[in-house]
Amino acid sequence: MHRRRPTVVYVHGNGNKVRSGLLKSQWDQALFGRDMADTSRMAYWAALQYAHPLPDFQVDALDGGPVIEGESAAAAASGMFDPPEEFVARTVGEAWRETGAPGLEGRTPEGPHDVAVEGALVGWLREMTYLAETLGEAETGGGTARTGDGGALPLEVLPLPRPLRTAAFRELVRRTFKDVHAYFFGGRGPAIRQVVEEALPPPADGPLVVIGHSLGSVAAYEVLREHEREVELLVTVGSPLAITEVQDQLARPPAVPDGVRAWRNVSDLRDLVALGHTLRPEYTPSELITDALVTNNSENHHGISQYLAQSAVREPVDRTFGQLA
Known part of the structure; x- marks a missing residue:
């Protein structure tokens, strides 16, 4: 008897986004190459920070899109x-x-x-x-330099x-990252985490995969750390969770959330949001974590579509779906 197919919950990162349904479809296409219908969900918290979504198919500069007039221009002016x-x-x-x-x-x-x-x-x-x-x-x-799954890459972050x-x-x-400031210092963190929590299906609905990008990886991590949900696979991309100053703001000491069976962390060495690239030295039990380095060729090396298209992300997700379908 086959188990139910897992549900994938996406948690987006910094910056304004297109409307929720379209954003979920874009993540589906980048990761699976097709729309996943109700198999995937988007924890869409951008509405808490921005009065109106971006026009359809516009990509925010903080997600690796082109710099345009308006909010993204501030990032360009900052020298990002x-x-x-x-x-x-x-x-x-x-x-x-x-x-x-x-x-x-x-x-x-x-x-x-x-x-x-x-x-x-x-x-x-x-x-x-x-x-x-x-x-x-x-x-x-x-295709990636890996730590934690049999390969070794000695890497001193700096x-x-x-x-x-x-x-x-x-x-x-x-x-540039007003959302990060709002999350940690502006009182917005609980509301963002509530959006993530509400996007998680009931435990009885079957296996769960959670994918968080940038600040979304922090929110996803904190929700799972607090609620101890059974998660077959946690994927964090372009994540700042290895940075000490971020860890200092977490409600609980760094650790793999109880219930998470495997954690894949993926980053580009040039991604300035993920200045720390390895979670295994910081989060225990380390044997549950695999850190992977990839090449993200978006303009700021932080783009979500480029991360989701990496085999280092697709392969464990596909394997999880194949094992549990």
């Missing part, structure tokens, strides 16, 4: 779509000079150490960009003092 090394070097420099870089004892805001460390940061980002492109060229089959690593993320959030 500069080359990553230019953006991070500039924002780190600004944050350092504004704050004095707490925790960087012995360094002065205008001294030679600034030049040396910022130069090292630029070099690291350029190396990460080249590595991401190299991974893309080398992809075959599963071999520089933590304040420099996180200054870029703080500045990125302050300039």
Whole structure:
């Protein structure tokens, strides 16, 4: 006797979106290549932040779409779509000079150490960009550099003092990601999590797959952590859950939510939202987590359609459906 087909619940990320039904269909097409009807659901929380959805088939710049007039223009003005090394070097420099870089004892805001460390940061980002492109060229089959499923990829996220690593993320959030600020600091978190909770089908409806992008991965994680739902597969893409400053804001210490049987975390090394790329060192039990690096060729390397099209995302979802259908 076959078990019931699983339900897929999507949780979108930052920025305004097209209307809910169309957004769900776009995710279905990117992930499955077809509309999944009532097999998939969208936890659509954009309406809490934006009075009107985007016009049909317009993609918000924060989702990797083109920069246009209006809200997306603010992202362009902030420099979000500069080359990553230019953006991070500039924002780190600004944050350092504004704050004095707490925790960087012995360094002065205008001294030679600034030049040396910022130069090292630029070099690291350029190396990460080249590595991401190299991974893309080398992809075959599963095609990703993986940790947690038999492969090993020694990866130091950034071999520089933590304040420099996180200054870029703080500045990125302050300039462009008002939804992240609203979630953590503006009192919007409970309402967003309620939308996610209401999108989850009753446990009796059968197996569950949850896919969260960007801030949506945080909301999905916190809901599952709180309610301990049985989940066959949790997929997080372009997620900031590895960043210490994000972990500091979580209601509970980092851990795989009880009931989650497998967790696949996918990111592009150039995705500035996912400055940390590995969850296994932070969340236990680590054997349930697989971290995968992919090439996301959207303009900001954070686009959801490009993530969902990756074999590192499609393969575990397809396998879960095949095993449970």
